[in-house]
Amino acid sequence: MPPASIKQIANNAWRVVLSYKDGWFDTRIPVIANCGGMIRCDTAGAKYLAKLHPPDKVFFLEGYQTIHTYETQDSFAPDYQGTIWFKVDTEGQAKAITLSVQLDVYDNQCPFPNDAFHQQIHQRAHTWLEAMRGRIARD
Numbered sequence: 001m002p003p004a005s006i007k008q009i010a011n012n013a014w015r016v017v018l019s020y021k022d023g024w025f026d027t028r029i030p031v032i033a034n035c036g037g038m039i040r041c042d043t044a045g046a047k048y049l050a051k052l053h054p055p056d057k058v059f060f061l062e063g064y065q066t067i068h069t070y071e072t073q074d075s076f077a078p079d080y081q082g083t084i085w086f087k088v089d090t091e092g093q094a095k096a097i098t099l100s101v102q103l104d105v106y107d108n109q110c111p112f113p114n115d116a117f118h119q120q121i122h123q124r125a126h127t128w129l130e131a132m133r134g135r136i137a138r139d
Contacts (some may be wrong), residue, residue, distance in 0.1 A: 001096050008138045012037070012104050019096035020088040024051065029101060030132035032125040033071040033080040034110060037103035040064045045093030051085040061093065070109050078110070078121045081128050105129070 004018035004025040011109065018025045041048060041063060050059045050067065054085055067084075069076045088097055105126070110117040 006136060008133070008136045009100075010102075012102060014101045015113045016086055016098075016099040016101060017096070018086060018088060020090055022088070024085050024087045026083055026085050027101070028132065028136055029055065029084045029103065029116065030129045031067055031069055031080075031082050031084055032105060032129050033076045033078050033122070034069040034076030034106050035103050036066065036070070036106050036109075037101065038064065038066050038098040039102075042100075043094045043095050043097040047089035047094075048097055048099070049087045049089055051087070052082050053085050054082050062089075067103075070106075071111060078112075078118055079125055081125055083132075090129070109114065 001019040001021060002017065003024040003103050006029070007015050010017050014029055016027055016028065039050060040062060047062045050061055051057065052069065059065070069080065071078055084101070086099060088094065107122070109124065
């Protein structure tokens with residue numbers, strides 16, 4: 001089985017290939033507060049786990065799933081910066097999987113759109129997000 005890999009296939013989309021031997025794979029796909037999107041696995045019988053790191057929040061997934069990091073008091077802070085990790089779940093039938101990942105930032109989900117200081121915090125996270133996206137393979 002080939003080693004885990006990631007390829008950016010569009011501005012906000014990536015293809016991730018991994019096997020159960022890879023354990024947790026850090027895709028380096030950046031995630032900030034108010035991100036949302038979908039993860040799709042077309043591999044028959046596959047189960048997989050996704051983890052936002054930090055805070056190591058784990059999602060048990062199969063097939064097509066959505067994921068969100070909306071900013072709330074008990075959830076993601078406006079300056080949240082993390083990456084998404086994946087792992088093949090050995091409870092599934094597939095030993096290797098291919099995932100399609102689409103993540104977008106939804107600034108309209110911010111609970112404080114008119115607070116200038118709050119928006120500056122978001123801007124720093126956006127700057128980090130763009131720098132991180134530039135480090136992922138595109139070919």
